[in-house]
Amino acid sequence: MGRRAIIFHGTGGNPDVCWYRWLAGRxxxxxxxxxxxxxxxxxxxxIATFLPKVLGAHRFDEDTVLVGHSGGAAFLLALLEHVEVTVAQAILVAGYCTPxxxxxxxVLQxxxxxxxxxxxxxxISFINSRQDPYGCDDRQGRAMFERLGGTQIVRDDGHFGDYDQPYDQFDLLDRLIA
Structure with missing residues (x-):
């Protein structure tokens, strides 16, 4: 089957902003x-009606890597709860589990x-900043880490890309994916 990766953009985003296409190319x-x-x-x-559409539109297996940014990272929590397989890896960038x-x-359940x-x-890994302008900060990462284990990485990189934060490459993320 081969390794596959699915990169989920954030709220109001699209595949052509910040580091998504760069990571896809890498x-x-x-x-x-x-x-x-x-x-x-x-x-x-x-989420109750959105999640089934996404689950039905993609294939998930033991070689799948999931990456989500902001709202896309929060979405991964619901996806991982309801997917019927165990995927290889999930990385939640600027994710959150509470408003x-x-x-x-x-997007939250x-x-x-x-x-x-x-x-x-x-x-599973969580990458959050201490100073996130939207509150998707290290405390949110810690809340998920405490419930799920894995790896928590805390940086001082804002929201890791936004309309006012150019973030065209994300070397750390590239290195984290096997």
Missing amino acids: LAARGYTVEVPHLPDLNVEP PNTSAEP QSYNWAAIRSHVRD
Whole structure:
């Protein structure tokens, strides 16, 4: 089957912002089949109806690597809870599991089955900043790490890419993916 990676952009984002295409190119050069889906309804449509659409649109197996940024990272929690296989790796960049600010967060579930999430991923990492302008900070990363284990990385890199933060490459992320 071969190794595959799926990179999920953040709320209001698209596949062509920040480091998504750069990482896709790096992984493709290493033999990965890479998908960077455009999901305009991410964190707009309620997770209960959005999640089944995404699960049905992609193939997941033991060689799959999942990367999510911001709302895309929060989305990975629901995806990992409900996917029917154990994927190789998940990296949540500027992720969160509770509302990080006063914005509506339809991407979040009311609660999570943390044991199911843990059982559906072999290796999980959380990368957050101490100073994240949206509240997707190291405390959010710590909350997920305490429930799921894995690896927590704390940086001082804002939101790791945003409309006012150029972040065209993400070398750390490239190195974390086997």
